[in-house]
Amino acid sequence: xxxxxxxxxxxxxxxxxxxxxxxxxxxxxxxxxxxxxxxxxxxxxxxxxxxxxxxxxxxxxxxxxxxxxxxxxxxxxxxxxxxxxxxxxxxxxxxxxxxxxxxxxxxxxxxxxxxxxxxxxxxxxxxxxxxxxxxx
Amino acid sequence: xxxxxxxxxxxxxxxxxxxxxxxxxxxxxxxxxxxxxxxxxxxxxxxxxxxxxxxxxxxxxxxxxxxxxxxxxxxxxxxxxxxxxxxxxxxxxxxxxxxxxxxxxxxxxxxxxxxxxxxx
Numbered sequence: 001x002x003x004x005x006x007x008x009x010x011x012x013x014x015x016x017x018x019x020x021x022x023x024x025x026x027x028x029x030x031x032x033x034x035x036x037x038x039x040x041x042x043x044x045x046x047x048x049x050x051x052x053x054x055x056x057x058x059x060x061x062x063x064x065x066x067x068x069x070x071x072x073x074x075x076x077x078x079x080x081x082x083x084x085x086x087x088x089x090x091x092x093x094x095x096x097x098x099x100x101x102x103x104x105x106x107x108x109x110x111x112x113x114x115x116x117x118x119x120x121x122x123x124x125x126x127x128x129x130x131x132x133x134x135x136x
Numbered sequence: 137x138x139x140x141x142x143x144x145x146x147x148x149x150x151x152x153x154x155x156x157x158x159x160x161x162x163x164x165x166x167x168x169x170x171x172x173x174x175x176x177x178x179x180x181x182x183x184x185x186x187x188x189x190x191x192x193x194x195x196x197x198x199x200x201x202x203x204x205x206x207x208x209x210x211x212x213x214x215x216x217x218x219x220x221x222x223x224x225x226x227x228x229x230x231x232x233x234x235x236x237x238x239x240x241x242x243x244x245x246x247x248x249x250x251x252x253x254x255x256x
Contacts, residue, residue: 074216076252119220120248135220135248
């Protein structure tokens, strides 16, 4: 159990080391254990990559903060990643659409993996704040 | 007559007839209502409670409580007991499928996430 939690933490810290511009609050739950590691980290990495990409495009005077929250609601794992954004976000059927080449599969991948795990996800872009919420 | 009451420790039903009243506790276990002339209360225990009473007699009091959503003209669902959902269907934690009416999908999704993440 502890080993799996460590793997998830190491994964998150690994992403942090590659960015150097983030402040995180991390709560890792044992519920992650019932979710395949590869699937969970796929959701996490895509969500964090999108967030890192969005905050890296913020103006210099803007606060570059990403908050990651993992917690339980009864037997459900709730994951949320929130970050500010600057550029306008186009949503199609609730999924953000990329404007640049080489981007755009992350959100769809999150949706695909979440549905594969019989969960649900939501993307919200409102008032300069973006939020990814996943229930597994 | 079946009357829905809300107590400090959750929901309970009071069933009244000429002989007296009977309290059915732990309605927190209930997860959906079906109206087709009757109402079926599907309980977590697997029991189904059938009542000859229109859905609207419960609807207002249930929808005023956080956690309930009318996803179809014939169905109310208790959101914490939802396992997962698609655009057209809800699967409950107890294996039952509940339809989502056309046009209710977006509102259901917003309400579901709002309740699960306890938005104010």
